[in-house]
Amino acid sequence: MTATLRNLEGNEACALGAIRAGCRFFAGYPITPSSEVAEVMARELPRVGGTFIQMEDEIASMGAVIGASMGGVKAMTATSGPGFSLKQENLGYACGAEIPCVIVNVMRGGPSTGMPTRPAQGDIMQARWGTHGDHAIIVLAPASVAEAYSETIRAVELSETLRVPVVVLLDEVIGHLTETVDLAAVPEAPEVWRSFATGPREGFQPYAVTDDLIPPMPRPGDGYRAHCTGLTHAPGGFPTQVPEVATAAVTRTTDKLVHHRERIESWQVQDAEDSDLLIVAIGISARAARQAVRDLRAEGLKIGLFRPVTLWPFPEEALRETVARSGAKAVLVPEMNQGQLVLEVERVLAGRAPALRLNRIDGQPITPDDIADRAREALK
């Protein structure tokens, strides 16, 4: 019997989750603190008939991942802030041409080379808005090693079924944290694939508007001989500058995430019934918040936690509803940056409750005590 309990690092769990979900191509470039993802992929992919390649730079690895996915193979890359910036142009291509792919971004201190070995959460906005133009993208934010495993599986599945790039956004703490993971906690299920084009070759339109807004993808060799371009394209796949066709083309790629929102959104709440103060946090900051909530509840303070697991698109209805249900008079957003997540929280709450901030940019994780102190002050 195969042992399903494993001691894994977050980065390792991402790699193993991707392979479990059927990822068979990885292209990467060394960068701290994500390199372990590439190292595990280099070791494991050849054992399952997959391909690993270390490319000449971050841009090339993103290009190779998109190229492999165009060929009909599930593909992933991993990086950290500066490398994530370099990947953004090709990431935009994947958004525009709707090529499934997964990008693991392990956040470190920035800007620039910053503090490469220290944790941060400074890419919350880069993950959403890093590439240019109007685009749809999904960002998942695991807060444990088990979740790094299960959310990477979900990333591959969402990317495939929705034809959209998915970012798995870890912070350095989660990436390098070792925890015991039960691999069997993710139930066995049939492998999830994109819908490949079938049917007549004649008159085939690679970007036809379907009911679910996700056009089946032509696979080279299947006889469709389609064109794929980063230029704004008509349903036939070729460039267009006809105003209404261009509008419809871009709008469909963003609408599809709205259409499938229920499948995409994921969040967790802890002690959110009857809270005077609701904490909103992701990643390791949410782990600290979880402990702070326990400590403060033990003191008799009414405090709860809302944790977006899907960071983008932000589970906005769920947050508004949680705030309303709990009766929270304010929310507190602890994050390892100067305030990014709080901007979205403020937008979503639109004055329903003030959003208080707690920020660290010193390369140290936010501690439960940091949060508890700030919460006590707020509840005074």
Next chain:
Amino acid sequence: MKDTADATAFDVNDWIRQDQMPHFLCPGCGHGIALRALVWALHEQGIDKDKLAVVSGIGCSGRLSAYIDANTFHTTHGRPLTFATGLKLARPDLTVVVITGDGDCLAIGGNHLIHAARRNLDITCVMLNNEIYGMTGGQVSPTTSGGRYTSTTPMGNSEPTFDACALATAAGAGFVGREVTMQVLALRDLLKQALAHPGFSFVEVLSDCTEIYGRKNDLGASPEMMLAKKSEMRPFAYRNTVDVPFRPNHLRTGVIARNDRPEYGAAYRTMAAGLHGEKGDA
């Protein structure tokens, strides 16, 4: 090599997406000749269109992929070799051809060219060199000849030029060749050899940009520009007498280098075959 098709007769219309005609190239542009030579070579090599992937970058050359009746991918500026690398590794059963330009391949994409050549993955890279950024309005490129006027060299170009073939050769490309658009049949035959080579093949096509580069430098119409290019050719037999990294006054054409280094994809798969099925951590 024979000048006529041996198997079935070549008809360019069989390879061109008729619904994408007329093409957008300027009158006199050499890229159309290169495109014809390429699909002619593909035809004579018996390449199956369903198994053909053409990957292009950005620029005038980048738009050519849309005209070929195959699986075509118009990617990002300078990066078609990276997309092609992923595609070929994921799908070794496909014939992968890259169409790129001098700016795409040697400036923004220069890093990818040297590593693709070093890696020696089985991709045929066709670089159309018209010495200019035509699509963006005529800016200087890494191959713009000395003294030439462009929109960003109003005093004349004072930068030395890249010899793309010397670069690809030095980086280890399995097959390297150069031809001018004036010699269509020689170009076709060079491309056939490139397609047949199991490894990274690099072919530089000396094309002409009549409308922008020619006009700006008073080089005459397309026939004059093509004749001038032809006169700059250096006989193939003298190929080893000029060996400097920067372009000499006379260019060498034909097959410039070839080697039988292992093809990367096959080498990876051979090594992986020993591990396949072995119990790992995944």
